[in-house]
Amino acid sequence: MSESNTNLRGSAKILLYAGLALCAVFFLFPLVWMVATSLKPEAQAASASLSLLPDPPSILPGQARENYTAVWTDPSITFPLYLRNTLIVAVLAVVGMTISSAVAAYGLSRIQWPGRSAVFGTILITMMVPFPVLMVPLYIVFRELGWIGSLKPLWVPAWFGGAFNIFLLRQFFMGIPKELDEAARLDGCSHWGIFWRVIVPLSKPALAVVALFHFIYVWNDFLAPLVFITHRDQFTLALGLQMYQAKAGLTPWNLLMAASTLVVLPVLVLFLFTQQAFVRGIATEGVKG
Amino acid sequence: MPRRDTISGLLWSAPWLIGFVAFLLVPLSMSVYYSFTDYPLLKPPVWVGLDNYTGLLSDTRFWLVVRNTAIYSIIAIPVCTLAALAVAAMLATPGLRGRAFWTAAVFLPTLVPMMATAMVWLWLYNARYGLINNLLGVVRITGPNWLEDVAWAIPAIVLTSVWGIGQMIVVYVAAINEVPGQLYEAAMLDGMGPVRRFIHVTLPMISPAILFNVITLTIGSMQVFVMPYVLFRNERGQRAAGDFYNLMLYDNAFVYQKFGVASAMAWMQLLIVLALTGVMLLASKRLVHYRGS
Numbered sequence: 001m002s003e004s005n006t007n008l009r010g011s012a013k014i015l016l017y018a019g020l021a022l023c024a025v026f027f028l029f030p031l032v033w034m035v036a037t038s039l040k041p042e043a044q045a046a047s048a049s050l051s052l053l054p055d056p057p058s059i060l061p062g063q064a065r066e067n068y069t070a071v072w073t074d075p076s077i078t079f080p081l082y083l084r085n086t087l088i089v090a091v092l093a094v095v096g097m098t099i100s101s102a103v104a105a106y107g108l109s110r111i112q113w114p115g116r117s118a119v120f121g122t123i124l125i126t127m128m129v130p131f132p133v134l135m136v137p138l139y140i141v142f143r144e145l146g147w148i149g150s151l152k153p154l155w156v157p158a159w160f161g162g163a164f165n166i167f168l169l170r171q172f173f174m175g176i177p178k179e180l181d182e183a184a185r186l187d188g189c190s191h192w193g194i195f196w197r198v199i200v201p202l203s204k205p206a207l208a209v210v211a212l213f214h215f216i217y218v219w220n221d222f223l224a225p226l227v228f229i230t231h232r233d234q235f236t237l238a239l240g241l242q243m244y245q246a247k248a249g250l251t252p253w254n255l256l257m258a259a260s261t262l263v264v265l266p267v268l269v270l271f272l273f274t275q276q277a278f279v280r281g282i283a284t285e286g287v288k289g
Numbered sequence: 290m291p292r293r294d295t296i297s298g299l300l301w302s303a304p305w306l307i308g309f310v311a312f313l314l315v316p317l318s319m320s321v322y323y324s325f326t327d328y329p330l331l332k333p334p335v336w337v338g339l340d341n342y343t344g345l346l347s348d349t350r351f352w353l354v355v356r357n358t359a360i361y362s363i364i365a366i367p368v369c370t371l372a373a374l375a376v377a378a379m380l381a382t383p384g385l386r387g388r389a390f391w392t393a394a395v396f397l398p399t400l401v402p403m404m405a406t407a408m409v410w411l412w413l414y415n416a417r418y419g420l421i422n423n424l425l426g427v428v429r430i431t432g433p434n435w436l437e438d439v440a441w442a443i444p445a446i447v448l449t450s451v452w453g454i455g456q457m458i459v460v461y462v463a464a465i466n467e468v469p470g471q472l473y474e475a476a477m478l479d480g481m482g483p484v485r486r487f488i489h490v491t492l493p494m495i496s497p498a499i500l501f502n503v504i505t506l507t508i509g510s511m512q513v514f515v516m517p518y519v520l521f522r523n524e525r526g527q528r529a530a531g532d533f534y535n536l537m538l539y540d541n542a543f544v545y546q547k548f549g550v551a552s553a554m555a556w557m558q559l560l561i562v563l564a565l566t567g568v569m570l571l572a573s574k575r576l577v578h579y580r581g582s
Binding site: 012016019020023024026027028030031033034037045046047048049050100101103104106107108111112113114115116119122123126128129130131132133134135136137138139140141157159160161166191216219220222223227237238239241242245246253256257259260263264267268271275278279 | 512
């Protein structure tokens with residue numbers, strides 16, 4: 001408490017909080033405006049009004065139901081189906097990514113073997129290859145495998161681990177005392193036993209971070225679905241939202257913002273419950289990296 | 290024993306190794322070959338030598354997207370870095386009240402799906418009813434037609450990038466918090482004010498984090514796709530003012546089915562990314578301060 005008094009005098013303090021308030025407005029207001037627009041009638045959304053509420057405010061509940069129902073039941077852009085597809089991909093990809101990254105990280109942190117640092121170095125280098133560089137040949141690979149026309153391109157590769165997640169988990173596993181492995185080995189545990197009985201239980205927070213990051217990644221990804229998903233009934237939410245905006249005849253702004261809110265909402269709710277894990281995970285990435 | 294360890298090590302790394310070969314090494318090698326072929330996808334590739342590369346170098350759209358991508362990166366990288374450092378410096382103030390709220394506020398936009406972010410900015414930038422021009426109208430300024438006016442296209446995209454700097458801010462705050470307190474005390478004894486302390490103590494100490502963020506940002510800026518795809522594309526195609534490298538790559542592959550040309554673009558991009566990263570890592574040997582070295 002006294003620390004802040006010694007460091008900042010009155011005017012500097014005012015400046016600091018004013019600056020932070022300005023930042024908060026810049027970062028949050030676009031989202032507030034998105035939700036506000038989604039709750040207005042079309043004519044009020046497309047107007048010079050700066051009000052956050054519809055006029056009169058009492059129409060809000062009815063207008064909200066009307067707008068969101070219109071989006072959810074749109075005959076040409078079937079959001080319920082896209083939500084289902086996104087969830088299927090997300091669950092399969094998150095489970096695969098978490099398990100396979102943990103397995104690889106175990107091999108790179110708990111077992112001493114000659115090729116270890118070479119493999120780890122390669123993993124770090126692959127983090128620099130941008131997806132657009134790979135999307136053309138990947139499309140051809142997936143076509144050869146017969147995956148184009150299915151959701152497989154979006155989740156099967158996740159079962160082979162991700163460079164960044166392996167890196168994150170390896171750093172975490174390195175911090176677990178080696179004596180625990182020895183003790184488990186004396187109890188007759190194999191690597192598989194040590195992995196499941198020692199490492200995984202002690203690494204739940206790190207595993208949760210990987211799962212969370214990958215869920216967000218899958219939920220938000222647009223370019224991979226755009227390139228690999230060819231059938232309309234296999235669209236993900238991000239693709240659906242883009243289709244909704246681009247469909248013939250201009251989509252009214254209030255409905256477009258309602259659709260955007262629907263896509264954003266699950267991520268924001270998830271964030272509110274897991275904020276600490278997120279911030280810790282990101283901080284590790286940059287400071288130790 | 291060591292032999293058994295090698296086998297277990299390989300087995301445990303196998304999932305990643307197989308994925309690396311199947312989804313990275315093989316595709317990358319294939320695309321080297323495709324970049325020297327005429328490959329319309331439905332017909333087998335035909336060797337054309339360097340034609341794809343020389344064709345690109347004499348293509349006006351290619352130079353347009355290179356120019357736009359370069360200008361965007363040259364503006365976005367310093368602007369985002371300075372903004373993130375400034376916000377991080379505020380968030381790392383000792384004894385700050387409401388830290389969790391301020392952090393959440395700056396971080397939240399990074400979680401919003403790019404597509405939804407693009408929709409929101411499409412709406413904010415709308416010339417007639419968008420919030421930005423509505424606000425300018427309050428102070429009697431007629432805002433420009435942000436997305437139609439050639440001069441505003443790149444600045445408009447830069448601003449949306451600044452909106453997404455939350456991850457960088459969190460990395461910087463964590464790095465600033467690791468700076469040993471004695472260094473600040475010594476600087477204060479030398480009579481340095483807060484700004485000079487930030488420049489002479491904080492910046493050198495967090496330079497590894499800055500290097501990490503600048504490299505990430507550089508690779509990211511060169512790949513800009515979703516935002517211009519939404520803001521500057523209609524049924525007639527991409528508008529020139531908002532046309533970028535990966536949009537042309539995408540069009541070549543998935544609109545015109547010129548997989549050979551797209552592969553050539555992909556490889557040029559990869560080489561540029563590797564070269565830039567290499568240059569930054571080399572330059573950093575002089576500029577970046579690693580503790581304990």
